[in-house]
Amino acid sequence: MEKLVIKGPTPLKGEIRINGAKNAAVAILPATLLIDGICTIDNLPHISDVLLSCEILEKFGAKIKWNTKNCITIDTRNVHTTKAPLDLTSKFRASYYIIGSMLSRKKEIEVGMPGGCQLGARPVDQHIKGFEMLGADVTLGNGTIYAKADKLVGNSIYMDIVSVGATINIMLAATLAEGTTTIDNAAKEPHVVDVANFLNTMGADIRGAGTDVIKINGVKKLNGNATYSVVPDQIEAGTFMLAAVATKGNLILKNCITKHLESITAKIIEVGGVVEDYGDSLRVYCERRPSKANIKTLPHPGFPTDLQPQMGVVLSLAEGTSIINESIWESRFQYTQELNKMGAKITAQGKTAIIEGVEELSGSPVYSTDLRAGAALIIAGTAAHGVTEVYNLQYIDRGYEDIEERFRSIGANIERINEDN
Numbered sequence: 001m002e003k004l005v006i007k008g009p010t011p012l013k014g015e016i017r018i019n020g021a022k023n024a025a026v027a028i029l030p031a032t033l034l035i036d037g038i039c040t041i042d043n044l045p046h047i048s049d050v051l052l053s054c055e056i057l058e059k060f061g062a063k064i065k066w067n068t069k070n071c072i073t074i075d076t077r078n079v080h081t082t083k084a085p086l087d088l089t090s091k092f093r094a095s096y097y098i099i100g101s102m103l104s105r106k107k108e109i110e111v112g113m114p115g116g117c118q119l120g121a122r123p124v125d126q127h128i129k130g131f132e133m134l135g136a137d138v139t140l141g142n143g144t145i146y147a148k149a150d151k152l153v154g155n156s157i158y159m160d161i162v163s164v165g166a167t168i169n170i171m172l173a174a175t176l177a178e179g180t181t182t183i184d185n186a187a188k189e190p191h192v193v194d195v196a197n198f199l200n201t202m203g204a205d206i207r208g209a210g211t212d213v214i215k216i217n218g219v220k221k222l223n224g225n226a227t228y229s230v231v232p233d234q235i236e237a238g239t240f241m242l243a244a245v246a247t248k249g250n251l252i253l254k255n256c257i258t259k260h261l262e263s264i265t266a267k268i269i270e271v272g273g274v275v276e277d278y279g280d281s282l283r284v285y286c287e288r289r290p291s292k293a294n295i296k297t298l299p300h301p302g303f304p305t306d307l308q309p310q311m312g313v314v315l316s317l318a319e320g321t322s323i324i325n326e327s328i329w330e331s332r333f334q335y336t337q338e339l340n341k342m343g344a345k346i347t348a349q350g351k352t353a354i355i356e357g358v359e360e361l362s363g364s365p366v367y368s369t370d371l372r373a374g375a376a377l378i379i380a381g382t383a384a385h386g387v388t389e390v391y392n393l394q395y396i397d398r399g400y401e402d403i404e405e406r407f408r409s410i411g412a413n414i415e416r417i418n419e420d421n
């Protein structure tokens with residue numbers, strides 16, 4: 001079994017380049033199934049969710065050439081099946097994008113119910129509502145979703161709940177539909193905008209992404225023949241910003257879009273940190289113990305749920321008592337039990353956590369329970385006094401490329417050990 005062994009405390013200092021966004025990449029890759037042609041995608045994070053997405057696309061008949069570790073050229077002219085490999089698609093959440101893409105491409109698809117981090121119930125009712133309103137028949141049974149349509153016709157769809165996945169999936173199903181589709185109460189995350197930008201680069205006609213209302217004018221064909229670079233990862237950038245604050249470090253983040261980080265920057269300033277905004281890069285530091293703050297996670301542009309665990313580490317070390325209200329997921333506080341093993345004083349009940357700040361954390365063996373919890377535990381281990389061992393690295397490797405090398409490059413005393421060797 002692999003683990004990360006971290007010795008702290010170490011203030012993180014230096015410069016780090018932010019990679020392409022996981023949650024954009026895992027949607028853009030299946031979106032290539034809408035293209036009857038060849039395209040190149042650059043700035044892909046080299047993470048297991050991207051590798052898994054590529055493996056699924058190849059099962060559908062796509063030809064993929066890796067130009068570099070972070071750049072592929074993909075030929076989707078020969079898509080020969082409408083049945084996704086159940087063993088692969090059940091491994092992660094984003095496999096549901098295969099449905100929207102293949103409804104557009106082949107008007108038929110069968111895919112396993114998506115997997116993904118255990119954050120509570122992860123329904124897909126809004127995805128299905130959108131597909132049905134575009135004219136598809138969708139049936140669920142024995143762990144699979146089967147969708148079929150004679151044709152897809154544009155419609156006006158009002159989302160009952162703001163959903164990143166459903167917004168993107170409906171966009172994928174509407175891009176080649178007849179007529180115009182509007183999505184009201186749409187998700188506005190940077191990765192939603194990036195998928196719309198990718199599709200428009202390949203010949204789609206999508207307007208309003210990033211606002212509450214997205215309008216998609218169906219087109220006949222996407223011809224590809226272009227290169228697209230994935231947007232910098234808002235969540236990875238926020239992870240390193242909060243790592244700088246938690247460890248009283250001083251980091252420069254390169255290749256980030258500071259406009260996407262406004263809610264995180266505001267909270268860092270509120271707790272006593274400093275953020276110097278240079279547009280496509282920033283400096284973040286905190287020279288003193290953070291002050292307490294209250295957090296409510298919300299859809300963009302609110303504070304992202306995917307940075308809630310990382311913020312929980314900062315608040316565990318803050319002066320005073322903080323409250324976190326997790327409004328998106330039912331169970332995203334599992335990491336707090338692990339932080340309490342390190343000396344934190346967190347009481348989590350339902351969607352609320354009360355955090356009584358402590359002077360310092362102490363090293364301990366801890367277990368990652370999901371992707372972002374894993375990142376939070378690495379931050380905690382870097383800030384803590386003593387040795388921390390982080391287990392369940394498979395979660396972390398899904399979303400962060402070369403995580404230990406990148407933390408080591410900014411001063412962390414961290415290494416990956418395989419206990420079986």
Ligand code: EPZ
Nearest residue numbers: 023094122123124125126127161163164165166306328371
């Ligand atoms: C995406 O998940 C992200 N994953 C998640 O990031 C992120 O936490 C989430 O958006 C919120 O920002 C990917 O993009 C691959 P939602 P998604 O649909 O699309 C409810 C990470 O760490 N809902 O926006 O599954 C749902 O239960 C991961 O990178 C319905 O009720 O999230 C939740 O309460 C973890 N019905 C809320 O909406 C639906 O049909 C938001 O979910 C769909 C969602």
